[in-house]
Amino acid sequence: MAKDDKVILACTECLSRNYTTHKSKKNASERLELRKFCPKCGKVTLHKETK
Numbered sequence: 001m002a003k004d005d006k007v008i009l010a011c012t013e014c015l016s017r018n019y020t021t022h023k024s025k026k027n028a029s030e031r032l033e034l035r036k037f038c039p040k041c042g043k044v045t046l047h048k049e050t051k
Contacts, residue, residue, distance in 0.1 A: 007020070011041060018038055
């Protein structure tokens, strides 16, 4: 069974940490980037994985 890492996604505009998700260690080597709604900005922005 593959292990998953818990990752935190932060907005690139206001830098607030809004979302948590899981990422597969086996399949993903680079940082995760998703376009999601930021409640602080009030719009859809790019969210990047933080450490």
